[in-house]
Amino acid sequence: MTISLNSPIAPDLEKLTNYLKQVNESGWYTNFGPLHQQLTERLEEYLGVENLLLVSNGTLALQVAYKTLGIKSAITSPFSFVATTSSLLWQGIDTQFCDIDNYSYNLSVSKVEEALNQTPDVNGVVATHVYGNPCDVEGFDKLASKHNIKVVYDAAHAFGIKVDGKSVLNFGDASILSFHATKVFHTVEGGAIVFKRKADYEKAKQLINFAIVNGEITDVGINAKLNEYQCAVGLTILDDIDHILSHRAELFSLYQDNLTGLVDLPQWHSLANTNGAYLPICLNSTEELAAVAAELSESGIQYRPYFKPSLDSVFPQVRHGNLEVSRDISRRVLCLPLHFNLTREDVLKVTSTVKKGL
Ligand SMILES: Cc1ncc(COP(=O)(O)O)c(C=O)c1O
Structure with missing residues (x-):
């Protein structure tokens, strides 16, 4: 039997139908309706954040965040x-790459600092909490004050992650989440931006509704609103989120127990919890990766080289210096199955199959 890499959470149909009925009865299908309001409030409370703006996907969340913060x-x-x-690139922002840290696989603060010293025009840093593992947020905080830059975190993988008890979404000028069906929490397609400042939240809320304010067009806006049917999916799934996250985190730690010392796992932020969003392993060589991949395929276990390739090979127009760590890790990394419908037995089957390839 196949063990799938991912398996989206299916919302409880009875609960979902109740929410959908409410939408049909109110006749308010989109444009910041009552379910949008409920989901916003519940997510803010659950995540421990303020100024959370729901949007139609994580990609638009990034674009709207850059535009709101004036990143050039x-x-x-x-x-x-x-x-x-x-x-x-879609926003026409002049972009350059810096290398990642060898242990966490997150954007390296020291490499960014070197680049900032050479390119004073840079006014923004966009750093991903890769696999949900927090970046060096304190390091980027210091860099932001010293160089007067905006920091946007791509927190698409970091739902429910805290650093020393504080939501990771509270760092930087803005953080974005993706609520795509494959994520730990989803609205089929969807996302959110969490802003540090209320004024940015207000501006972005206008931008995602064509920048129309009281009937007047006030800026170049876009349509990035999350509709009521999708909010219904989110509200339904949110009821089970503790259970979902704890099951995933338990499987993550079972993987760790069985693989630590045999393969490299990204070094997790020492003050952060885990959400079991992904299970990346880094093999010693591309040959070892091929051997592990062959064993997994033979046993019907899905995997994905993620992230591959290092994006400098896809976007030659993006300037960069030395990117040896990103290039190296992207050739040796594999993500193993991890999702809510996976069992402990599945994990043990995956880990014993990985071991055969080592
Ligand atoms: C790190 C990261 N950033 C951004 C996105 C884009 O999110 P969306 O698919 O909701 O547009 C994803 C989605 O998979 C992601 O993994």
Whole structure:
């Protein structure tokens, strides 16, 4: 039997139907309706944040965040999902890559600092909490004050992650989440931006509704609103979120127990919890990766080289210096199955299959 890499959470149909009935009865299908309001409030409370703006997907969340904060020239990581960089290029933002840290696989604060010293025009950094593992947020905080830059975190993987008890979404000028069906919490498609400042939240809320304010067009806006049917999915799933996150985190730690010392796992932020969003392993060589991949395929276990390739090979127009860590890690990394419908037995089957390939 196949063990799938991912498996989206199916919302409880009875609960979902109740929410959908409310939408049909109110006749308010989109444009900041009552379910949008409820989901916003419940997410703010659950995540421990303020100024959370729901949007139609994580990619638009990034684009709207850049526009709201006035980012014109940015540094980002080549070791992320393509949208982290493509969103910058789509906005016409002058973009450069810096390398990642060898242990966490997150954008390196020291490499960014070197680049900032050479390119004073840069006014933004976009850093991904890769696999949900928090970046060096304190390091980026210091850099932001010293160089007067905006920091946007791509927190698409970091739902429910805290650093020393404080939501990771509270760092930087803005953080974005993705609520795509494959994420730990989802609205089929969807996302959110968490702003540090209320004024930015207010501005972004106008931008995602064509920048129309009291009937007047006030700026170049876009349509990035999350509709009521999708909010219904979110509200339904949110009821079970503790259970979902704890099951995933338990499987994550079972993987760790069985693989630590045999393969490299990204070094997790020492003050952060885990949400079991992904299970990346880094093999010693591309040959070892091929051997492990062959064993997994033979046993019907899905895997994904993620993130591959290092994005500098996809976007030659993006300037960069030395990116040897990103290039190296992206050739040796594999994500193993991890989702809510996975069992402990599945994890043990996956880990014993990985061991056969080592
Ligand atoms: C790191 C990262 N950033 C951005 C996105 C884009 O989110 P969305 O698919 O909701 O547009 C994703 C989605 O998979 C992601 O993994």
